[in-house]
Amino acid sequence: MPIADWFKARESRKYTPASDKSAPAEVPDGVWVKCESCKHIIYEGELVADQRVCRHCGHHFALSAPERIGSLVDEGSFVEKDAGLSPGDPLSFSAAKPYGASLDKAREQSGLNEAIVTGSAAIGGHDVVIGVMDFRFVGASMGSVVGEKVARAFEAALSQRKPLVMVISSGGARMQEGMLSLMQMAKTSAAAARLSDAGVPYISILADPTYGGVTASFPVLADVILAEPGARIGFTGPRIIEQTIRQKLPKGFQTSEFMLEHGMIDSVVPRSELRDTVGLLLEYLSAKGGER
Amino acid sequence: MTRRFVMEFERPLVELEDKIAELRTLDLTDKPDLATEIAILAQEIDQLRHETYEHLTPWARVQIARHPDRPKTTEFIEALFTDVIELHGDRLYGDDEAIFAGFGTLSGRRVVILGHRKGKTTKENVRRNFGSPHPEGFRKAMRVMRLADRFGLPIVSFLDTAGAFPGIEAEERGQSLAIAESLAALSQVAVPVVVAGIGEGGSGGALAIGFGDRLIMLENAYYSVISPEACASILYKDSSHAETAAGCLKMTAEDLVGLGIVDEVVPEPFGGAHNEPEAAFVAIGERISAALDELDGQERATLVQRRYERLRAIGVYA
Numbered sequence: 001m002p003i004a005d006w007f008k009a010r011e012s013r014k015y016t017p018a019s020d021k022s023a024p025a026e027v028p029d030g031v032w033v034k035c036e037s038c039k040h041i042i043y044e045g046e047l048v049a050d051q052r053v054c055r056h057c058g059h060h061f062a063l064s065a066p067e068r069i070g071s072l073v074d075e076g077s078f079v080e081k082d083a084g085l086s087p088g089d090p091l092s093f094s095a096a097k098p099y100g101a102s103l104d105k106a107r108e109q110s111g112l113n114e115a116i117v118t119g120s121a122a123i124g125g126h127d128v129v130i131g132v133m134d135f136r137f138v139g140a141s142m143g144s145v146v147g148e149k150v151a152r153a154f155e156a157a158l159s160q161r162k163p164l165v166m167v168i169s170s171g172g173a174r175m176q177e178g179m180l181s182l183m184q185m186a187k188t189s190a191a192a193a194r195l196s197d198a199g200v201p202y203i204s205i206l207a208d209p210t211y212g213g214v215t216a217s218f219p220v221l222a223d224v225i226l227a228e229p230g231a232r233i234g235f236t237g238p239r240i241i242e243q244t245i246r247q248k249l250p251k252g253f254q255t256s257e258f259m260l261e262h263g264m265i266d267s268v269v270p271r272s273e274l275r276d277t278v279g280l281l282l283e284y285l286s287a288k289g290g291e292r
Numbered sequence: 293m294t295r296r297f298v299m300e301f302e303r304p305l306v307e308l309e310d311k312i313a314e315l316r317t318l319d320l321t322d323k324p325d326l327a328t329e330i331a332i333l334a335q336e337i338d339q340l341r342h343e344t345y346e347h348l349t350p351w352a353r354v355q356i357a358r359h360p361d362r363p364k365t366t367e368f369i370e371a372l373f374t375d376v377i378e379l380h381g382d383r384l385y386g387d388d389e390a391i392f393a394g395f396g397t398l399s400g401r402r403v404v405i406l407g408h409r410k411g412k413t414t415k416e417n418v419r420r421n422f423g424s425p426h427p428e429g430f431r432k433a434m435r436v437m438r439l440a441d442r443f444g445l446p447i448v449s450f451l452d453t454a455g456a457f458p459g460i461e462a463e464e465r466g467q468s469l470a471i472a473e474s475l476a477a478l479s480q481v482a483v484p485v486v487v488a489g490i491g492e493g494g495s496g497g498a499l500a501i502g503f504g505d506r507l508i509m510l511e512n513a514y515y516s517v518i519s520p521e522a523c524a525s526i527l528y529k530d531s532s533h534a535e536t537a538a539g540c541l542k543m544t545a546e547d548l549v550g551l552g553i554v555d556e557v558v559p560e561p562f563g564g565a566h567n568e569p570e571a572a573f574v575a576i577g578e579r580i581s582a583a584l585d586e587l588d589g590q591e592r593a594t595l596v597q598r599r600y601e602r603l604r605a606i607g608v609y610a
Contacts, residue, residue: 175518
């Protein structure tokens, strides 16, 4: 082995973490990332350049709301609304883990006040109202604030007659807000019905994971429903279904591809093509100006 | 003597009642002491009975809401409505017996009836999936909501489900889409919508036909974002903490009035509606009629606008 190659080999060894699963700490944080799907070790810089899609297997990593906005809208066009809306603890929910503590932790970890960021932006030159959920915040579950911000986004789109784009990922309803949370399903669906009635376009993008009471409300009421490849999408979580029917679920159950096959969504679109696809859809849906 | 169904919370009481019933079968003519003791025990039992049923915990109410003899949607319909015509099918896939849809006449008023339908017998329950609808059930409800809208008939909806059915076929046929579309449709029907919670109100499956211009609930009915057992298994990894969860979730009729979601609690006969179903039928029937009276004569657009404003007002934030 020529001496230069030996140095190269040593260099790569230095940054190759042990494959031992019990020692994940050997992957230096923020430098190398192991793909959740194909287990390839990816350089963080590459992952960011690829909008957090694994270049080896195409696995779509979760995006934070700010990352998603960066990847989807025209540069510098986003203006946030209602950023200050903050959740309370209306039930004084204290079982196991107090709700207040979960909220504090979520705020600290995400730097956000709630699980959705809403505002106005442009996509491919089209002015839109946009909402983007952030799974880091209590599993992007929908409580009073998420429901309120979603309803306001629908109302803004309606009053300004601007298309609405919603990027979804959520574990479902926010249990710690009890029935106030369940009622947000009705509230957001009612707001979606009004926008639909007025003929203003609405596009939703389902990302991993989209479940429960959130799936069964405003996201699936869009004019066009897109999903990222491999996203888990469903109503009842797989564990509950397995417990109920007492059998293993088929492979690929409740994925974007499963939803497509069963006629529930319009298209599965890789992240790298989302911006152009949404831009083109807006061309079609705005062709007549949406007047009715 | 047929054994009546005993709920967990009333077991200590029932054991005592059984004991005293046994004692009373004895011949006491020459045992005056024992007779006095029985009289004292009977008094204690009376007191325990009042303590048990007058301050029901949320978890006790959940048990009452699930009592096998609790009057079901079908019985409410039989007792309150005349000239009932059931309407079947979603015109897409099939007829889900877990949802009732049809026409009925309530004290002379023609209405559309919707409701979750549990069975009385095991056989019925198998056919009706214990009142847990598939997508075709919600789509049937939605189809009949639109009928009501087109022909100006008020909608009366009865809630009694543990939730939408959690199965493979339900997911394949679009459970989430069926529920979402039902929510959207119900928000837009331009006729009065009165909802009565009579038993279980389990999550999205209840909500799909479970909001409107008035929401009344029997005092032991519950309405919740998640079942107390499922909530406990998420929080504690153990469903046996359901009692704690039932309290935290604020799922009783009274709690929901406090949260601005329920308009009125309808009192039940002592110990629960199963003890005297007739009284529950009458009470619910009166309150539904009163709610429909209040909503009479409202403009179609006003109804829809007010329903939207009701929903818009739900939520707590800073």
